[in-house]
Amino acid sequence: MGRVYYVSKNVGLGMLVLATIALATIIALSIAYDKERAKNRGKPENEATDSTSMPTPLTTPSTPKEPWDHYRLPDSLVPVSYNVTLWPRLRPNADGMYLFTGYSAVIFSCVKETDLIIIHSNKLNLTNFYGHHAKLSGLGDATAPTIQKTWLVVKTHYLVLQLRSALAVGASYVLHTEFQGELADDLEGFYRSEYTEDGVKKVVATSQMQATYARKTFPCFDEPAMKAVFTVTIIHDQGTVALSNGREIGTADSVIDGMPLRVTTFEPTERMSTYLLAFIVSDFVNIQSTQNSNLLIRIWARRKAIEDRQGDYALNVTGPILQFYEHYYNATYPLSKSDQIALPDFNAGAMENWGLVTYRETALLYDPIMSSTGNKERITTVIAHELAHMWFGNLVTLQWWNDLWLNEGFASYVEYLGADYAEPTWNIKDQIILYDVHKVFAVDALASSHPLSRREEEVNTPAQISEMFNTISYSKGAAVLRMLSEFLTEPVFAKGLSSYLNTFAFGNTVYTDLWDHLQQAVKNTPGMHIPHTVHNIMNRWTLQMGFPVVTIDTRTGSITQKHFLLDPDSVVDRPSQFNYTWFVPIKWMKTGVEQQQHWLLQKTDAHIQMRVSGEDWVLANTNVSGYFRVNYDLDNWDRLLSLLNTNHQALSIINRAQIIDDAFNLARAKIINTTLALRTSKYLAKERDYIPWESALRNLDYYILMFDRTEVYGALQLYLKKQIQPLFEYFKTITANWTKVPTGHTDRYNQINAIGIACSMGVDGCRELIKSWYRQWMESPHHNPIHPNLKTTVYCSAIAFGGVEEWDFAWRMFKNATLASEAVRLRSAMACTKVPWLLNSYGRGSFSFSNLVNGITKRFSTDFELQELKKFKEDNLHVGFGSATLALEQAIEKTTANIKWVTENKAHVLKWFTEEST
Template sequence: MKFLWIAFIFFAYFAQLYLKKNMATSRQVLPTNVRPVHYDLSLRPNLTSFHFDGRVIVKLDVNEDTKVITLNAHELKLTSAKLQSSALKTQSSQEATDISYDEQKHIVTLTFAESVPAKSETVLDILFEGTLNDQMAGFYRSSYKDASGETKYLATTQFEATDARRAFPCWDEPSLKATFDVTLVVPSELTALSNMNVISEKPFQESGKGPNVGKHEGSQTGKDVATSTSVKEVKYATTPMMSTYLLAFVVGPFEYIEAHTTGEHNGESVKVRVYTLPGSTEQGRHALNVCTKALEYFAAVFGEPYPLPKMDMVAIPDFEAGAMENWGLVTYRTVALLFDEKASSLAAKKQTAYTVCHELAHQWFGNLVTMEWWDHLWLNEGFATWVGWLAVDHVFPDWDVWTSFVNEDMPRALSLDALRSSHPIEVAVNDPAEIHQIFDAISYYKGASVIRMLSSWLGVDVFLAGVRRYLHRHKFGNASTGDLWAALSEVAGVDVSKFMQLWTKNVGYPVLRVESVDDSNIEVTQARYLSTGDLKSVEDTTNWWVPLGVLTPDKVESYTLTDKSQRFAVGSHSFKLNAGQSGVYRVQYPIDVIKRLADEVRKPNNGLLSNTADRVGLVADAGSLCVSGEQTTSAFLELAQAFQNETEYFVWSQISTHLSNILSVWYEQPSEVKDGLNQLRRQLFSPIAHKLGWEFKPTDDYLTNMLRVLVLSNAGRSGDQGIVDEARDRFWRFVKGDNEALHPNLRGPVYNIVLKNANDEAEETSVWEEILKIYENETLTSDQRLAALATLGNAKSEALINRYLAMSLDEKQVRGQDSVYVFRTLGSNPDARNHLWEFFSNNYDLLHTKFSKSLSLFGIAVKSSVDGFVDDRRIEEIEAFFANKDTKEYARPLQQAIEAAKVNAEWLKRDSQAVQDWVKGYVARD
């Protein structure tokens, strides 16, 4: 028996080694016979023909004798490839005898007649050409309208994760870092930007050695052939060692505003600029101010100065993501960077500040030290999310961003991670098609949540000391998750890896079931939380180490749950687990404890739950556990009534989220049930809405103003007639030219209230047309236009819904990047779900082609079209539809959407009668 046990240990050990080796070798990576050291890249884009020519000269380390070189290229044509080496036997330069492409794997293989010996000084010289595509990937074109209304184009880049290969032949893997010299040949009247500062700018002289060799003999010197305008050559300083996905260049008619950091922590002042299309620069002032402060803050926090001489931030009209952290040249969606103090909403101000801080955090955590492979994406995104909020909290301490994190970001992570189709934070990535699918709530928000939990467990100062050690040790190189744990363990004096691997390598998180043993002791049992509520024993194998943080009237007792079940002394019958909501888990209390906590909520100072985050957490846990059936929905509705005297925005926001979720799932239930749920929402939100009123006073703080928007919106959506009448009056005054009638914070909510409460189809159409005019008004700020666009999806009329869907296919009406507003809004609109699914299924091929280069957008379309249903027959129809499709490129969002729909269907079956009974009793009482 002992022999068998030893044999099993050896088998497990070698199996693990095999799996690790096999996982690494199954990655689609390039051969290691050569490695790039330095790129000299020249590009000449043509913004009329949408063509570009290029030349890249790559200095190589030759690791073994070779005459075959394989590198990444996608949708490029290599017109010549030359290898130069002093070690060649015949002559120092040889042309490739064969250039072959594998379009599926995005690689090109160059074969040469003579082998180059290992360790020789070797340079690869490639001429190539490509297309400035319109798919927001690689080197692409983005459209805008000039002062006369004519459509024009600029050129920009988006290389993460694997699209640098669309712009130039390269070794497009994060661990293959090199330095870069960039030269851009562009029309003289345009601004050309890259990661580094400009070192020379002069009229372009055709020399036969530039990027257009063999292409433009006989052309006018210093002229662009297609446009006959003058052309300039712009050269940039050499970059630090960096990954290809962080290289960037932008060409367009930009204007800028400029500021400088204090230099207090960077050693010297850093020049910061915000670039916009003409006429919008002042809308970049908020981002500019945040940037100058955050750059100095991060230099202090990380113990490393920002290593580049400048930081440029550019607003791009067409942009797939929110922003991209290119080193020294961060690109943004226009709405994510620009903010107008007079015309934009407070929500837009907060989002801009956070996005800027998130991207600046990447300049250290991601750019200075880069993940060695995409398995460790969360190191980039999870950390930048956490430390981005850390910087926002530093710049805007009155925003209470950590309670905001508990209210918004953590629930996004926990909602997705409660599905079987979730994935671990550290997830194996082998095929490039898989990478974009893990840019999700797990990598960003669960990653940030476990970092917040770890920093609370160690102490923020200790945690940041470990981060400084990690950055210093690996700067200008690559690292893995294990490298971060090693640095933190050294500083903290504890084995961080033993704690954290349970959270990063395992899917899911626990729900803690609490039982009172007596007045002084509790028993806590952990099990994996699934929103399906049907956990199987084989799925419950992880023993998470869970920091409990037991809140009592006298103190917070710090315990750690390490077994499936343990007893702890709390010293009071009044307690709450997860003080401050720093832990990543749900808590299920017995009903008597819930009642005691509800009594605490009713106290004027909220008693034991005086910390806003604790009240948010109580609501979040109760609302989520009713989905899985571990608590009843009627119990949540009872708990919600305990908050009638609540005053804090974040608590009301969490209540609003869960009531909206219930109404969304109950959308096909009898009208008396839905009316009763809306009656509860009115009872909760209307009193404070009427108390706060419609006017924004100079003395009101940020959170008061956010609360005003939230409660007016909820009261109006639930049919408070006084609020609806006021909203209608203000709306019509606003569309007739009285801008003072609607504060920017309230415009989106009022559009929704008026559209939802239209008396008939004629009024609805009239309101809808006015909102459409607001969206089409290009003089308005981006956030205001997009608020109008999103609102259009809340129509009830089939004709209006179909018009809206048709708009999503027309790039002249809705940019491809903004189609997400169409799909998300319609997916959350019960009156539109069937129309959306029919539209999606009927236009599947068209939509898939439209987003073939932007599959994250297609994933959003899939999710929005699927996850709102609660009918088994519809879900079966959806599964059958996708059964014969190649879903590899969007498998995760599809699986998650179908599972979410099934979760809601089961929730409704389980609780529909109980909620109906509760509503009857509630209406009778009220």
């Protein structure tokens, strides 16, 4: 699944106008809202029904006693193929409900003797076959036993068939079911998406099966290892088009129940998992191309979006990205077509359904006039992420959700490679440092973090599965796989990967299977040597949480490692079989010259070449290739800071960003003092590149959050004004007084930083510039003078500096927006207002509960706020927090650390900013 893309920094800052006390209210309301939705959608989880209407006792035994009480399917039956017919109704019935009906026939084989058939079915009304929910037939010489009893278990999402006699081992059977479900607007399973076009409300029937929602669409063996072939038929209104994973092989008009309809059939799929299925009915249109004269590539979207050429860019990059992966994996694309569709209403960023990838509109549609460079980059990377899954995840699928990190972490890493191939001038591979490595460091440095890989028995329920889709799985997964590729070298990594994919094609694996094939690639590469096996090295990065800080003393050459914790006083309850020691590959340089990689294999060792003196300096973790932070003795820190101040370009862009990020976080962990970290920002007046500036601003944003309600903020503001002004003037010059667009890809991002920070810090002329652009637009709404790259910052700043008039104008423009990314920008900007009552003008929208917790609590730094947070947790324990459980624990941990940090550092920070701002 594509990453869920959250609100921008400006939106986050806009949220800060909410009073602290609003935390409990907002989160409690969100829980109540979720509870109400759950109540309206189905029966409580502890209720079960059967064909004889005998209720199951409302007990929850600590150890499940019956097979249907377990969340994992028994291993007695294996599906072979399905024949599925679905008929979604795009108009409500007399009760105002949108429904779908369907039929399924699943062929399965019996591999262990059993008199039970247990298959997933959730929130489906099943038609009775002679008093039962299904009909069973034998295939070949097999005779089907008589069904004695059937019932539904709501808690574990099962349809259970008790048979009068056992199924024969080795025999095959077919299970027939007819069913009806709600085409709800819950973004799960087979659901409806609504949008308005030319004043007319339209309905799309679409799907999201990952992770446990195929069972809401038809009865199925809904686990990733239960692969099968699917033959799909969709009945739909004439004037609409039906799509599924396979290519359409037939379409015929028909009349059913007096209604003129169309029946579309699709070629059988390859052997695949249920979570990758997709079914869509809409009146969308497409643009298409063919690659290698065989592969059909299509981009689908609303008719107006396609007519406005918003699908062209996605079509142009899809072919090259697929070609890159075919070469990288040394495996041809395994399907006959590649459909990608932009949906108006979609929960994730995108979903890698095999052959029919679904996207949010903002992740697929690009308007060459109104979209920004950031929009374009996001579209490229999301497409690259999803297409990477066509092989890694779809062709070869992990056995169970506990190994999700390998699936999503891999796609999150190679998306940079695919995007770099499609857009080689962007240098996008460097940005993994900002978007993944530094991002996940912040989470993985907490005592409440967790290992990448969990034991199967730890991931059972749908809620536990959903919780696996987090920053650790995506971003840490990407970071450690990138590290693995770096120390193996990319050719060896790709060789092992190709062997893995070709060996297990159409099958399932566990993560150690990949280590096996990478180890074999090492063995088959002359001259290749690593100090331990791939298994032994990677186990320390995947089976224990966190990461080390490596400390190098250049006076002695000693090197040590220690588990890095943002709050050094926090207690780590999770034991580690490796005692929080890692095998650390250290790439390093001495006074600008690359040295041979060194492996740190114990808590401490010595490396005489790292002992330097005089003006020589050591920089470790070059290219930020390793997943660890670096600390030095004070002398080496001074030499590195001196280098930054005199010749910062002697260090690479990403190493400059690394020095800043490491220093600020080492200071928060009390490993170095805060003023040393702040000194890394002094050279920024000379810095013109985006990645170091972005790294610095993210870290200084913490100081803003902690001190913007205190006397420190004035001095901080003066210091940042002094540092940002040269960058503001630089972009004013190279853009000919803001009339041109910077040519460099990342320069366009840094221009946004220059304007946004300059305006918020009070640089002369900045606010007037923003206000004039926005005023021009207000005076001529059909001619927006603001460049798309700058819209997010300009809209937010203008609304923050303005009042009701500016906000009302944004609201009108939002309601009239026809491009999804423009609507998102305007909606986000309206949250930047300093007029609190305007925030109440929003209607109810969807949100990520965990993101809401993170967004609101990130500035908590007082004991009162901590107690409110703990009280909220205590008051709602009986309800539970679902996918936000971990986020809440981390919010409490981070708030505790913030309180300590502010108490210990406030006076020093005030003194430093006061001295440096003059």
